[in-house]
Amino acid sequence: MEDLPGAALAEIMKRITRTSDLSSLSLVSKRLYTIDAEHRSTIRVGRGLWPAKEALLTLCSRFSNLRKVEINYHDWTRGDGNQIDNQGLLTLSTCCPLLTDLILSFCYYIDDSGLAYLTDCKKLVSLRLNSAKNIASSGLLVVAVGCKNLSGLHLINCNKISGNPEWLKYLGSDGSLEELVVKNCGGISQYDLLLFGPGWMKLQRFVFEVSNLYNILRLRDPSFVANYQHSYNFCCESLKDLRLRGIATVEEIGLCSLLGKCKSLQILCLHFVLGLTDSDMITLSQNCRNLKSISLQLEPVVGVGPQGRVFRMPLTDVSLKALALGCRMLQIVELAVYSRHTSYPEIGFSQEGLATLFQSCPIRELVLCGANIFDDEVMKALSSAQFLETLKLMDCKRITDAGMRLLANSSSLVNLTLQDCHGFTDDGVSEVVRARNLDSLIVQGCRVSWKAVKGAAKSVRYDRNCPGYGRLNTRPWPDGRRCEAMEVPREEEAGGGDRVIRWLAAIGDLAYSSTQEALDLRGGRLSLGVEGMAWWSGDGRYAGWLCGVLMGNRWRKPCQAMGRHDDGDAIWRRSPPWRRRPGVDPS
Known part of the structure; x- marks a missing residue:
């Protein structure tokens, strides 16, 4: 190793991707330690950095050529010690002159004053803010004005950014931004983004996601003029x-x-x-x-x-x-x-x-998910797709063995994924396996046995359950409404102890992954509302309210237990006073 030139050793260390391996190798000799310090370009720090301020200063002093830094405090609690604050960004701007990419996730101690230090990072190209709850529009405006080379901006769950969109107008007038991602930022509307103006000309990637429910009454764009051809007079040809x-x-x-x-x-x-x-x-x-x-x-x-x-x-x-x-x-x-x-x-x-679509376009990857329209007739159309290499079928319950036999005629198919499809059996899958030489086969939550898929492809993944899917069936309630019912693991009595915790945890998991009106449980139903969940006994009588911990509300306390529901008193006494309104259906 000592006879190798420094450039060769540096190239070897660049090919090591795991940080733990790279740190261990740097401790082998003083020469490797020095080479690692000179060529390390990326670090990722978070909860394990303590004391935060002194440790970050030590890292930045050792690795003087850092180009990408990620600070992530996901799942942080006060017991983990203090987070990196505004002074940490001052350290980065002072000790890392080559910094081009900065990611701040769940950094609650950094606000607009801290972002102002980034103006000294003259080479900063990409800034990503995830759940930075103390960052506002004024901080973004400072970054937009000071970081002239900024070409990528990601804003995720930054709800304090609202009101004045001057930062967006400035970035648009500068025209240097090539990537803009805005996800679940309640204060940024689609109409604010239309103020980007000339910036659309150079923009190459744009992502905008909204997590709240549709509201057709809010469709009021102040800049829109009816029957005016050039109401949105901008170009985004890039x-x-x-x-x-x-x-x-x-x-x-x-x-x-x-x-x-x-x-x-x-x-x-x-x-x-x-x-x-x-x-x-x-x-x-x-x-x-x-x-x-x-x-x-x-x-x-x-x-x-x-x-x-x-x-x-x-x-x-x-x-x-x-x-x-x-x-x-x-x-x-x-x-x-x-x-x-x-x-x-x-x-x-x-x-x-x-x-028509399959015959006209060279489709190589296809995903079909849900609904009644994807049935055996669609599988017949798939058999005509001569370029199809990868197919994923999810929640397509009307596809039967006959449709799978038609799929066997797809000449180029090499990757097949089947999830939560209950219409076909071993016979249909076996027909496809025998006809096609598959590279990858994934079967999850289907009425197919392991015997039918074992050895059927170079890579096989099998699971009797499908992640992210419940067992759904539809049944009417006595009041005439229709609702979805999801089966829940049965517990004998919810009188207390671990069984109650497991029972409530199961309900919480279903509530987070479900958009249904009610869940059908033993002895009654569970209504899902905006503020939480309410239990209704089998005779339709209101029994109690669950919220807070289960539904993520900030300050409301949940019921302490789910007792017997003979007359509802066991749960009623544990319900908050403001929720004791039996005449109102919370869903």
């Missing part, structure tokens, strides 16, 4: 990656207006966009000829047809045929439908529309 989630739009008001302006678009994700129509997809197909990947996650809307209530898809075959005609380079497609009601007929995509 945009290649566009991802929108949870927004609402009507008559081209809002961010959906971007679909007609992105001529270089290659990746598009539209997840639960309220107001999305076939006309939007036609506009997309006419302007985005280079589109290679599209992900559509949709929720059916209720309509009235000749046979009563009908669930209609926001998009139909018109959208699929428009994509087939205008986006001939499309290779990755995801079509996901999430609905709480699975027994009603649906109007939307059909075999004809899917077959």
